[in-house]
Amino acid sequence: MSQQETRMPLPMAGHTKGKRSPVTCQLKCGNACAMGVCNQTDNEYLRDIVGVALSRRSVLLGAGAGALALTFAAFDSPFGGTPTAHAAMRGLAFTAIPPVAATVDDFVVPSGFQWAPIIRWGDPILAGAPEFDINNQTPEAQSLQFGYNNDYLDIIELQGGGGRHGLLVTNHEYTNPGIMFPPAANEAERLQQLRITMAAHGLAVVELARDKRGRPWSYLRSSDYNRRITASTPFRLTGPAAGQDMMKTQDDPEGTSVLGTFGNCAGGTTPWGTILSGEENFNNYFRSSGATAGQKRYGLSSSPSTYGWEAIEPRFDAVANPGYVNEPNRFGYIVEIDPLDPSATPVKHTAMGRMKHEGANVTVAGDGRVVAYMGDDERFDYLYKFVSHKTFRTGNSVKARAHNKTILESGDLYVARFSGNSPAAEITGTGALPTDGAFDGSGQWIPLTLNGASAVPGFTVEEVLVHTRLAADAVGATKMDRPEDVQPHPTTGKVYVACTNNTQRGTFGKAGVDEVNPRTVNRDGHVIEITEAQNDATATSFGWLILLVCGDPAVSGSAYFAGFPVDQVSPISCPDNLAFDKAGNLWISTDGQPGTIGYNDGLFRVGLDGANRGRVDQFLAVPREAETCGPVIRDDEGMVYVAVQHPGEDGSFASPHSYFPDYTTMSGGALVAAPRPSVVQVWQV
Template sequence: MTSAPQQPALLPLLPSGPHGSRDAMTCLFRCGNACDRPEPNGSGNGHLRDEVARVVQRRSLLKGAGVGAGVLALGGLAVEPAAAAGPARRGEGRLGRVDFTPVPPNRRDAVVVPPGFRQDVVVRWGDPVLPGAPAFDAYRQTPEAAARQFGFNNDYVGLVELPRRSDRDRALLVVNHEYTTGTLMFPTGRYDAETQLRIEMQSHGMSVVTVERGQVAGSWRRVTPARARHNRRVTIDTAFRVTGPAAGDPRLRTAADPTGRRVLGTLNNCAGGTTPWGTVLSGEENVNQYFDASDGIPAEHAESFARYGITGEGRGWSAVDPRFDLSTEPHEAYRFGWIVELDPLSPGSAPRKHTMLGRFKHEGANISIARNGRAVAYLGDDERGDYLYKFVSRDRYDDSGRPRARAHNKTLLEHGTLFVARLTGDGTADGVYDGTGTWLPLTSDTTSYVPGMSVADVLLNTRLAADRRSPTRMDRPEDVEPNPVNGRVYAALTNNSGRGTAQPADEANPVTSSQTRPALGEPLVTQSGNRNGYVLELIPRGGDHASTTFTWNVLLVCGDPAAQETYFGGYDKSRVSPISCPDNVTFDPQGNLWVSTDGNVLGSNDGIFRVPVSGAERGRVQQFVTVPRGAEACGPLVTDGGRSLFFAVQHPGEITGATFEAPASTWPHTDDFPRPSVVVAYRSR
């Protein structure tokens, strides 16, 4: 038995910039340098235990110790252990079962997968999506072409099966386009400012691309647009229908839409989820950065806009579209920051913005069906010091297969109750960071539970409403997904450089100083705050997602295994891959957790990792993918019976100083400049 290590003497804290783990170029284009400003949450809410130590205390690192039988039994949940990694049967290729050699940390300008696996680029920025779209030419871009081609910076990846038997080898790949990086998109001086803005505006949104299976099990390829009747591009000009109790509220009405029920476009779409009824949910995240204010922000909106980080210093879009000027159209800002739902099987249908799921910096939304048949959506607000949310539908899911069942299911997110999470720690005497939690109701579609705020008030200003309920402030809660095998919920908490200074530590957010690595191979250094992030495991009471109580534990304290603060579910730290800044999560058919990262501070490129969540292998982090220089790994999806891993390579080469003519990456190496792309990895033998 290996005894728990002693806490190290506290080292002098080294100075670090507010951007934490991301390159400054990414901070500028992705979120408008949000970290340069004070945290929007000034409520002072929710610290579990002020006396928690500065560094994580844990018990024995004996392999397989997990978090203890007592914790695993909480909630009475019967857990089927995920299969341990072992030799693959010939030709099987299922990623949850197959053994592989972990990819070592590296700084290559390439997608790297383990020996015995292949990876193919499925679709790139600029590839034609709609029939008649021109072939991509960086020197001949137009707004009209961009609206028919695959957009820039792909994030969420979903795959929806086609219902006809004749299409059994085809599926619809649904992808978000989060933001644009003009410095890397355009040859210097080639386009005037207005044309460039219009191209960037059309390069946001979503794409639906038909794909088909390749000859090797697990491989997929893009179908040409002329043979793909379901292909679609959703852009800044696409009309969305507003649903739920806030639809038509005066704050959603504008000169162009006096009804408050029809919004053009979707912005900064980050993660998402595919529903049991075959639609795709997409989260509008850093929408605050798109609005200018030519004559200042109107006073009546100042409190709301401040809580959402809306400053009026936008991207200049108001120069070509006046609705993005808050001085004249302040209500336009309320029309973004929602969960949107797209039906890829109905390419002519209007996508919807669901007000019932609240308005904040949505990372995504993922659905489970509770025991009583109600749809439960888990949500994260990707901001330092903001909250975890859950929605429970009023009506029940219809799995009968009747003709009207799907139409009914597509209304489930319009009525129900929205909750926010409060986590309570039970102390660290047991050496485990765990405790209990409660889902606090904010509003139903008919009744507000926040005094002084109406139902519409809560949904339009969800952050302000949640502040009044005293939930627990978290370290950038991003993807929050239920595991379909064990019924537990896993939340990626990416990082928080202000933990321990702007916000004191608590049992759910225990790290106040982290060890990072300036470059691959250089010694670890200590920096203030939680720089490497966590993965939180939530266990609904009785295994029922509709329950309003749960237990929780910190499954992973991410970082270098050599760092004192790290923890890997009790697994032997000498046998895991370094992991930093978890962002998105998914699961394979065996119930293993797959984690993608954004902003690795350990000197290596970002990547994707497989992590068993039960049994002797619980917490064994193994790196399966690294992405190219400057890129973020997004949207991991294990599909096709566990044979395929789809993922998005977002913003390759987004490194300070890089330009179109002098790129820091040329991946996928089809051009002399980088092109964000979606990739599929699979077993090659």
């Protein structure tokens, strides 16, 4: 069997527009762009002028001062252009790197910094785990080793460790068998490879140690904290949909427990120290009839699944096994794990809705309720907010922490509807600003559930939470350009939304442009800044503006950087994950630049206030065909962390396209001639 025969056909080959590779399209999102759009509703963009004057006033007050100051600040162009006077950025001191061509297989950092992997795919983390041997993999070994394609990332310092001990937590989103394994010699070997991929999904918790703050970490192979969560780990369902008929299967007639998590993309860390993980493209793992409205809305079909797990477990094939017709209903949720308690059963929170979750990030409102912001990462899908019923308890007592771990089990779920304040004729689809000088307006959080009941006519509460997309369709939510990471700022309370791209915006038969999604065939994406009414995270109205209209200013006339001079920024495309540093700057990791602006993906810092508002500086670039994920910025320590996902994804086992991160490192006496997704640390020297 040839290497090519180990892979399914790639329907997006020759047709990719906003992504780097048809392999990504196949393995990560199931060739979504080659399929029909899941959102077939005719929800229109609403131009509600009521309240716009107040919103516009707040926008002018927030941005005007910075815009006026642009001419008086100090910045040296990193690309050899004419320096313009702009103020120095607060936080980490570095000189922006030039863009790195998409053919380069290297991890590039600024002068004065070094990088090294903390941990790589296959590194042993549990007792009894063997050393990684790419030629002799087994499911048993992989379940004890670090998983594949790490995405969301955080490093949580352990109390009393003086900054010298911490826990690394990361998602393992999906696998790429074409570069993980040699071609299967027979059917038994093929099935064994499928079992290995199941064990390579999920999450990992790994203890770290270092000499002192600001120095690189090493991971501990032996620690009571170390843990792997896979596609077979038992989970408990919480919230109103748990135990309902739509959750019951032949293996779980109570509808309260489920095996595994997969497609885990971004996430968040809660104030009580747990990790939230978003189950994203779960439909790729199931074969279902695809006949019902709910199944169609989530992209489920009767075709063979992307990963083929139905060949080894019947629960992934509801067509051949009707007793599992509800199995897909048990995926697509926000997962919560406790990294401090390896014995704790992880949970899936149905109260937060079911969608292709990029992740969830929380803030504590003034009244103590917890608010989580979530994006549904698909073309023309929606932005959501969850407001808990319970309030957060401060302190680290056992009682307080036990209470806080139940906060996300009940609450009110909302979906966003955006309105612009410019005449429709001024939103041309080119990205040209309207005459008021900004893409901005107001918005409403439309309730889907309230006080434990459905707020959508014709839907029960469990129908809202299992078929959340259908419920959001029914209330007229605004179709967005792939809302991915959504992050509340830790000090200002403003909320930032990364809309990665949508190359079908404004094409025949698809939704046209509106002020919050202002470009047709939106290849490069944009970033939205939301200000909740009265700066109250629980509010049901908000103001908004577009902070960045991404692209390469050298070739795109529509790129916009909050008024900052476009010839003084790093080009950026396809914003994905967001983070903040201690100085209050926004950091953006990208996913898809090789296919849009011809550069490797990277990590970028963006100023949010004063003279540097909208200034974009590239900090690092990942190797060819890789995606930058899970940024963690500790500028007070001079350290940055990223998860490098799918390096060399277009290669094969026999002909790798990348040798990241080892390049020349020997393992077990033999050269590991394959790319290995890894968590990387960068530090000042």
